[in-house]
Amino acid sequence: MYKCFLFLPSPLAFALVSEDVKKEARQSKNLEKSDISKKNDIDLKEIVFVIQSQSNSFHVKKAEQLKQSILKQSADLTQEMPTVLLLHQLAQQEGAWTILPLLPHFSVTYSRNSSWIFFCEEDTRIQIVQLLETLRRYDPSKEWFLGKALHDEESTIIHHYAFSENPTVFKYPDLAAGWALSIPLVNKLTKRLKSESLKSDFTIDLKHEIALYIWDGGDGLPLTPVPEFCTDIVGSSCATSFQSSLPLCGNPVKKEDIFVAVKTCKKFHGDRIPIVKQTWAGQAGHLEYYSDYADNSIPTVDLGIPNTDRGHCGKTFAILERFLNHSHDKIPWLVIVDDDTLISISRLRHLLSCYDTREPVFLGERYGYGLGTGGYSYVTGGGGMVFSKEAIRRLLASKCRCYSNDAPDDMVLGMCFSGLGIPVTHSPLFHQARPVDYPKDYLSHQVPVSFHKHWNIDPVKVYFTWLAPDEEDRARQQSRRGLREEL
Incomplete structure (x- = not known):
């Protein structure tokens, strides 16, 4: 030839x-x-699907819809049905969302008849046929940690500057694309969990910390990147994709229905408050600046709480009491931000349309403290803390208060709400750090609501690149792409 x-x-x-x-x-x-x-032929019944759901009614509804989609696709294949679990129903313990505490349960319950535990978020879209074909490439009798790989472009505070010499070497999964553990790996991790307790006090970035635990300082397993686990639909080979649009359930919440409280202090009046006014303040229907000094030119409100460098618990609880008891009786939402928080009020209005103000809602970016040994979850303050009036009413009725004015306000709030049985509602659209602290590939499938800190960035430029209102988004769509590459 x-x-x-x-x-x-x-x-x-x-x-x-x-x-x-x-x-x-x-x-x-x-x-x-x-x-x-x-060789690796598996049936659907050998996959345990775990939807990383939350107990808030809006999130329960989304998780149930995904569960029904999985079961319908499975029924169409006329195979024995897989197990589909909702994470918030698996355990009442506070730390269930961090996954690792649940591995012993998965090992005991599913190791005999299952091959894979497949995790996904509520907005992950799954093509069952393609997922089966993808998993069949990997021998289920071996240890596997599969996912769409992310890596840090530079060392970052949210990962405690891990791998600072070369941040790109460590890969961790984008949870939105779905990720999978083979049962042999689940069993191995369970043995380790039983012999040594989880070391970290704080859970900050779940996807990174799970990968670190599995990697075990090089003695464990690295992530195996799977091209079929997608966030964008890049082709028919994708087994998963992710719905990246901003949630909207009916009309956006009116801006008059959101009260925004900015925590500040005299030493930042001159440099931070002007940035708030140049960027997002004009979107707010009700906004007040709370300080340790009354400055009529801004104006600021002196709450009578001295400024502290450590924490702002006294100031935050004074804001909560003022909101509940002073002339804001018809406003259903309170947002508390720092003076160096960058936030899109227009996007927040879209997001809040999906939440029921009759429920006690405590919303933002979720962190955890001491979750391996009880502990509690909390909303990290820098990205913005959102409260329904009902949540504030229950909190203040409980008499749970700061143990000192300079206690960390976000952690005390988490402890109080945990004691009341009111869970944190997590949204990955709130960010405790700057855009440069997150992988570009991760942010590319988000419509972010907030970022935090002005360190080594132009905060005005960051706002108009990432957070500008929808009307401006359309006008700036082309220029934003170029700016994102620069940032």
């Missing part, structure tokens, strides 16, 4: 040879894939 082409010196001949070689390579690869799939 190839000899006849040796007498054809034209470029066409070489192109034909090249195409034949490529075709044979593809066929060989497909046969190899097919052989692997047959």
Whole structure:
């Protein structure tokens, strides 16, 4: 076959040879894939789906919809149905959302008849046929940690500056694309969890911390990147994708229905407050600046609480009491932010349309403290803390208060709400750090609501790049792409 082409010196001949070689390579690869799939053949009943759900009614509804989608696709394949679990129903313990405390339960309950535990978020979209084909490439009798790989572009405070010499070397999963653990790995991790308690006091970035635990300082397993686990739909081969639009349930909440409280102090009046006014303050229907000094030019409200460097618990509780007891009786939402928080009020209005003000809602970016040994979850303050009036009413009725004015307000609030049985509602659209502290690939499938800190950035530029209102978004769509690359 190839000899006849040796007498054809034209470029066409070489192109034909090249195409034949490529075709044979593809066929060989497909046969190899097919052989692997047959060898690792699994049925749907061997996959345990875990939807990382939350107990708030809006999130329960979304998780149930995903569960029904999985079960319907499975029924269409006329296979035995898989197990589909909702995370918030699995355990009443506070730390269930951190996954690791649940691994012993998965090991005991599912190790005999299952091959994979597949985790996904409420907005993950799953193509069951493609997922089956993808998992069949991996031998389920071996240890596997599968996911869409993210990495830090530079060392970051939210990961305690891990791998500072070369942050790109450590890969961790984008939870939105789904991720999977083989049962042998679940069993191995369970043994480790039983022999040594979880070391970290704080849970800050779940996806990174799970990967660190599994990697175990190099003695464990790194993440295996799976191209079929997607966030964008990049082709028919994607087994998963992610719905990245901003949630909207009916009309956006009116701006007059949100009261915004900015925590500040005299030493930051001159540099931080002007940035608030240049960026997002104009979107707010009700806004007050709370300080340790009354400055009529801003104006600020002196709450009578001295400024402290450590924490602002006294100030925050004074804001909560003022909101509940002074002339804001018809406003259903309170948002408390720092003076160096950048936030999109217009996007927050869209997001809050999905939450019931009759429920006690405590919303923001969720962190955890001491969750391996009881502990509690809390909303980290820098990204913004959102309260329904009902949550504030129950909190203040409980008499749970600061143990000192300079206690960390976000952690005390988390402790109080945990004691009341009111869970934190997590949204990854709130951010405790700057855009540069997150992987570009992670932010690319978000419509962020907030960022925090002005360190080594132009905060006005960051606001108009990432958080500008929807009307401005459309006008700036092209320029934002270029600016994001710069940032």
